[in-house]
Amino acid sequence: MQFKISDLGLRDIVNLADGAKLGPVKDVYIDLETGKVLSLVLSGDRKFFGLMSAGRDVVVPWEDIKKIGVDTVLVEVESMARAF
Numbered sequence: 503m504q505f506k507i508s509d510l511g512l513r514d515i516v517n518l519a520d521g522a523k524l525g526p527v528k529d530v531y532i533d534l535e536t537g538k539v540l541s542l543v544l545s546g547d548r549k550f551f552g553l554m555s556a557g558r559d560v561v562v563p564w565e566d567i568k569k570i571g572v573d574t575v576l577v578e579v580e581s582m583a584r585a586f
Contacts, residue, residue: 510575515544518568518578524560531561539564542577 515524525545544560
């Protein structure tokens with residue numbers, strides 16, 4: 503299956519470890535020497551009144567991405583290790 507990185511923002515990110523729906527894809531880390539995707543950065547929780555962040559971004563290493571489907575991306579990250 504082929505897709506554009508921008509298409510990831512349209513897919514739900516679901517954690518297999520606890521069934522939680524994680525935030526949307528905010529950024530992608532790429533190794534510039536090899537061109538390989540290193541990790542996805544997911545937006546944290548919403549902001550209070552658009553000013554203060556209510557949560558931190560979630561970094562998901564590429565190795566923790568288990569399946570990329572048409573509508574959903576399945577990842578497996580430990581609940582305690584998700585937030586950075």
